Amino acid sequence: MTNNYPLIVGVTGASGLIYAVRTLKYLLEDDRPVELVASKSTYIVWQSEQNIRMPAEPTLQEEFWREQAGVPNSGKLRCHPWQDVGANIASGSFRTQGMMIIPCSMSTLGKLAAGLSSDLLERAADVQLKEGRKLVIVPRETPFSLIHLRNLTTLAEAGARIVPAIPAWYHNPQTIEDLVDFVVARALDQLGIDCVPLKRWKEDEGSH
């Protein structure tokens, strides 16, 4: 880790909340500070896909995410209401080591590409870009429309790193978690964070 500033984790209403859960698991287990903001639609996806009600109150939501991630104590997690555009992470003066949006919906993608900040998640992401900090976007949609692809390009041109939720198969995955963890590890790689156990390509062969 380059510094001990918190990492912002943004969660949107795209399918695959397990990506966010596994990200949190590894960051908290590694004792890292995390500021989390989940969009309004995230509540609907938890309900639709898992039949789980995500609490809105920040302390209860922290307990909720910790329970989902199976990390009751370690790390530092602070959850923010999606509408709180006056939160610390809404300001560039609040120092962070960047932000990851995982999973990222096409709606949030479009708003970020247009420079809109209609909720705290979008504002925090916009701040990372304007401050020249790392913004890692893990888009989840298939197929992509031309509009999605253009928005991805716009954000890449603005400095964001795009890490699509596309797992690899060369690390011999055995479980869904193995597949998810590959994406999480590659997304965290973009931030210089190495806390996910991952069998990397030819790593065990040593350097030549």
Ligand SMILES: Cc1cc2nc3c(=O)[nH]c(=O)nc-3n(C[C@H](O)[C@H](O)[C@H](O)COP(=O)(O)O)c2cc1C
């Ligand atoms: C169960 C469920 C799954 C969804 N999956 C996706 C998805 O994978 N990708 C996507 O772009 N939108 C998906 N959506 C639609 C978004 O939730 C919707 O566009 C929402 O407005 C996104 O808002 P947000 O970006 O503020 O979270 C899904 C919606 C539901 C209810």
